[in-house]
Amino acid sequence: MSAEPRMNFAFLRSTPAAAVGRNVGIIGAGPSGLAATGYLAANGYQVEAYDKLPRPGGLMVFGIPSSRIAPDRIQRGVTMLERQYGVLFHTRTKICCSAPLHEEEGDHFSYDMVGLADLLERHDAIMICTGSWKSRKLGVEGESLRGVYSSLEFLFPIRAVRYASPNVTVPPVEGKRVVVVGAGHSAVDVAHSAKQLGAQSVSIVYRRTATEAPCGRYEVERMVECGCTWLEQRNPLRFLGEVDVQGVEVALPDGTHEVLPADVVVTAIGEVPTPPFAKELGLENVRKGDVRWLNMTALDNVFVAGDVLTGPSKIGQAVYSGLRAARSLANWLDLRAQNRQHEYDAAADLVKR
Amino acid sequence: MTSGINETAPAQGPKDTRTLYIDYSKCIGCETCEAVCKFLYAQPRIVMVRTVDGQMLPLYCRHCDHPHCMKTCRTGSLTVDEQHAVLLNPMFCRGCQTKSCILGCPYGGVFATGEGVAVSKCDLCASRRKKGDLPACVEMCPTGAILYVEREAIPGLETDESRAAEARVTDFVRPRKEKS
Numbered sequence: 001m002s003a004e005p006r007m008n009f010a011f012l013r014s015t016p017a018a019a020v021g022r023n024v025g026i027i028g029a030g031p032s033g034l035a036a037t038g039y040l041a042a043n044g045y046q047v048e049a050y051d052k053l054p055r056p057g058g059l060m061v062f063g064i065p066s067s068r069i070a071p072d073r074i075q076r077g078v079t080m081l082e083r084q085y086g087v088l089f090h091t092r093t094k095i096c097c098s099a100p101l102h103e104e105e106g107d108h109f110s111y112d113m114v115g116l117a118d119l120l121e122r123h124d125a126i127m128i129c130t131g132s133w134k135s136r137k138l139g140v141e142g143e144s145l146r147g148v149y150s151s152l153e154f155l156f157p158i159r160a161v162r163y164a165s166p167n168v169t170v171p172p173v174e175g176k177r178v179v180v181v182g183a184g185h186s187a188v189d190v191a192h193s194a195k196q197l198g199a200q201s202v203s204i205v206y207r208r209t210a211t212e213a214p215c216g217r218y219e220v221e222r223m224v225e226c227g228c229t230w231l232e233q234r235n236p237l238r239f240l241g242e243v244d245v246q247g248v249e250v251a252l253p254d255g256t257h258e259v260l261p262a263d264v265v266v267t268a269i270g271e272v273p274t275p276p277f278a279k280e281l282g283l284e285n286v287r288k289g290d291v292r293w294l295n296m297t298a299l300d301n302v303f304v305a306g307d308v309l310t311g312p313s314k315i316g317q318a319v320y321s322g323l324r325a326a327r328s329l330a331n332w333l334d335l336r337a338q339n340r341q342h343e344y345d346a347a348a349d350l351v352k353r
Numbered sequence: 354m355t356s357g358i359n360e361t362a363p364a365q366g367p368k369d370t371r372t373l374y375i376d377y378s379k380c381i382g383c384e385t386c387e388a389v390c391k392f393l394y395a396q397p398r399i400v401m402v403r404t405v406d407g408q409m410l411p412l413y414c415r416h417c418d419h420p421h422c423m424k425t426c427r428t429g430s431l432t433v434d435e436q437h438a439v440l441l442n443p444m445f446c447r448g449c450q451t452k453s454c455i456l457g458c459p460y461g462g463v464f465a466t467g468e469g470v471a472v473s474k475c476d477l478c479a480s481r482r483k484k485g486d487l488p489a490c491v492e493m494c495p496t497g498a499i500l501y502v503e504r505e506a507i508p509g510l511e512t513d514e515s516r517a518a519e520a521r522v523t524d525f526v527r528p529r530k531e532k533s
Contacts, residue, residue, distance in 0.1 A: 004501075008492035011389070014485065031385075031495075060495055068381045069495050216407020218521070315495055316384025316401075323392045 006076035009038025016085050017044035022333055025050065025123035027095045027276075030058020031315045032306025032322030033129035034077070039326040041085035048123070049087060052094040052110045054163045058131060060315060062106065062159045063152065065189050071159075095119060095130075095276060105133055105156045116276065120301060125329050127295075127303040128281075129322060132271040132312045138181065142239030143267070151186035151268035158193055173264050174198040179248050181205050181236050182268035183213035183220070190266045191228050203229040203260060205236060205250060234258070239265055271312045275304070283309065293332055293344055295325035303329045369436050370504045372416045372477065373488065377518030379498035382409030386490035386499060396466045396473040399490055404525040410518075412526065414439060414462035414475040418504075422463050422474075425453035437504075438477040443470040461526040477501075 010016070022045050026033045029051040041047045055061055057074040081087040094110040119126055135150030137143060149171055157168045178194045180187050183206040194202045202223075206213060209232045210220045224230050234250040240259065241247070248260045275283050282298030286309060295303045305325035306318040335341050384401050391397040399413045420439045423431040430445035431454060448471025455463045455472060463474045478488040486492075491501045502510065511519075 004487065004491060004494075004497065007495055011486075011489050011492035035493075064381075070497070073495065073497055211407075213407065216403070216409070218404070218406040218408040221406070314382075314384045316386070316388035319385050319493065320388035320392055323389075 005073065006080055007034075007073055009034045009077050009081055010042040010085050012039055013042040016042055019046070020044040022046065022124045023048070023122070024329065025119050025126040026129060027119070027126060028058065028129035028131060028306070028308070029056035029078075029089065029091075030129060030131050030306065030318065031060055032131070032318040032325075033058070033127070034081075035319040035322035036127055036129060036305060036326035036329075037081060037087055038085070039323050040330065041081060041087050043330060045330070047081075047085075047087045048090060050090045050093045050095055050114070050119075052092065053106050053160075054091050056089055056091065063155055063186075063189075065155075065193060066159070067192075068189075095128075105152045106160065116302075120299075123301075125301040125303065125333060127305055127322075127325060127329060128275060128297075128308060129304075129306045129318075130274060130276065130308045131318075132273040132307040134272045134274045135267070136270045136272055138236060138267050138269060140236060140238045142241060142245065145239055145241045145245040146243055147241075147245040147263060148239055148265045148267070151182070151190050151266055152271065154190050154266045155186070155193060158197075170197070171264065175200050176263035177261055178202045178264045178266065179205055179260055179262040180266045180268055181248070182270075183208075183210075183215055184268060184270065185215050185219070186270075187266075187268035188215045188219045188223060190268050191223050192226065194264075194266075195226055195228065199264075201229065202227070203231055203262075205231050205234045205248065205260070207233065207235045209233060231260070271307075273308045273311055275308045294328040295321075296328070296332060301332075303332075371436065371501050372438070372504055372507075373413055373475070373491070374500045374502050374507050374510060375411065375413060376498050376500070376510065376512075376515045377410055377522055378512065378514035379496050380410055380518075381496055381498075383495060384409070384411075385493050385495055386411050386413075389489045389493045390475075393478075393489055394473070396464070396469070398464070398473050398475040400464050402461070402522075402525065404521055406521065408521065410522055412461040412464075412522070414458075415460050416475075416477065421457040421459060422454035425457035427453070430454075434479070436477070436482070438479065438482075439474070440476045440479065441470075441472065441474050446470055446472060448472070459527060460523075 024040050024045050024047050026037050026049040029049045037047050037049050056078045060069050060074050061071050092110050095114050135152050154171050157170050160168045161170050173194050176199055178199045180190050191202050191204055210217045213220055220230055233253050237249045237251050239245050239248055245265050247262050250258050295305055297304050303325050305321040307313055386399045387397045387401050390399050399411045401409055401411050403409050416439050428445045428447055430442045432440050463472055466473050487501050491499050
């Protein structure tokens with residue numbers, strides 16, 4: 001016997017509940033968006049999910065290597081939502097505000113741009129689950145040199161190139177010396193991917209020791225087994241080079257400096273959330289828990305869930321956030337339909353339940 | 354069925370012996386199982402741990418043939434159902450401070466909650482099973498590491514990698530005594 005062939009986002013009910021006559025739009029079809037979609041669709045909501053990429057799944061499909069999560073497993077779950085739960089997916093569609101397109105990884109896949117106001121007219125409520133797509137910068141000299149990538153800039157094209165977009169090219173690493181900065185799970189995925197793509201050498205530079213590494217000592221040992229070089233207690237000071245990056249200067253604990261030659265440098269030090277209209281939605285207050293309604297933004301009927309709210313986390317945390325926000329959204333629409341919003345007890349809802 | 358009073362009719366077909374099996378070598382530690390369980394039952398019944406070498410993996414109840422937790426429980430709160438799922442009856446559990454069931458489980462599959470009912474443990478999603486649904490963690494695992502399989506099939510599913518990964522978990526739950 002083998003595993004269930006698909007991730008069942010509508011796990012709540014094996015057949016959808018009777019239609020409730022409500023229409024919800026979900027922006028972003030990653031783990032949190034798909035979990036919210038599944039919950040609402042199983043409860044009889046008409047759900048439409050929007051995503052900038054050509055396929056739903058978010059970073060489960062476009063970030064995490066396929067050796068860890070089989071993309072077919074996600075795709076079959078999506079197909080199940082479409083066929084059995086009547087979910088409509090609008091891929092290659094970016095929900096936009098004032099910011100221009102082509103700002104973050106994956107934007108060049110979008111053909112269609114839809115405004116938030118249009119969306120609010122189209123749906124009874126919407127949920128923003130756009131995740132965290134902007135890479136954190138080290139803030140050191142030479143970070144804009146050619147050959148310096150963020151982990152997302154490096155990993156995203158490896159998966160996305162299969163969709164044959166002319167704007168996507170896999171970073172050229174064959175025969176090159178690659179230096180990865182950071183020791184989280186993205187750094188591990190970058191290191192393994194670089195090895196697979198035929199890098200001559202892969203070194204991982206981390207400011208603390210393997211014991212403190214967020215990815216854990218086990219993953220560090222796996223990287224070393226695969227032929228990567230683990231360089232701990234090295235703090236990157238600057239990236240050297242004129243046009244192309246040629247090396248990384250790092251500081252050792254004893255205060256001395258060392259230059260690591262490199263043709264490709266990948267900084268894998270985390271991402272920051274990229275919410276559309278953060279100010280208008282009052283996301284800072286939502287983050288602090290200062291809300292009128294669990295996961296609802298300053299705009300009525302606009303909810304938010306997942307990494308876009310919390311910053312980069314894990315699939316599980318995003319799923320949990322999506323599920324809770326979906327339940328909160330359904331409760332909100334129920335009370336509003338009876339004009340009883342004032343009865344909402346935010347304090348009770350904030351308690352883990 | 355025709356008599357209308359035969360409520361003890363034998364179950365149709367062979368006995369269902371399915372239980373959870375996690376192939377730890379396929380697990381990426383994403384916490385989805387724990388999240389879904391927590392969403393459904395408030396207190397998760399499958400719980401992530403970080404092993405000594407920094408791997409995140411979920412601990413879970415194996416619904417053993419001879420459950421130690423059940424043997425050590427003096428209140429009769431733990432019973433097995435017809436599928437041999439080990440169930441907790443929260444009404445009987447008095448949260449004894451000996452924590453016998455938690456200490457008795459060799460897999461770390463019984464969890465202290467710190468509030469309400471003192472312990473939580475997996476019941477293979479009993480309410481979902483009644484409807485013919487699979488345990489929620491099995492449905493939502495992104496990697497397919499969590500299987501819901503006949504007990505007899507488990508040895509055949511094990512690989513060198515899965516056994517090595519399992520050993521890392523047992524080393525964490527039951528650290529081997531240092532030889533002095």
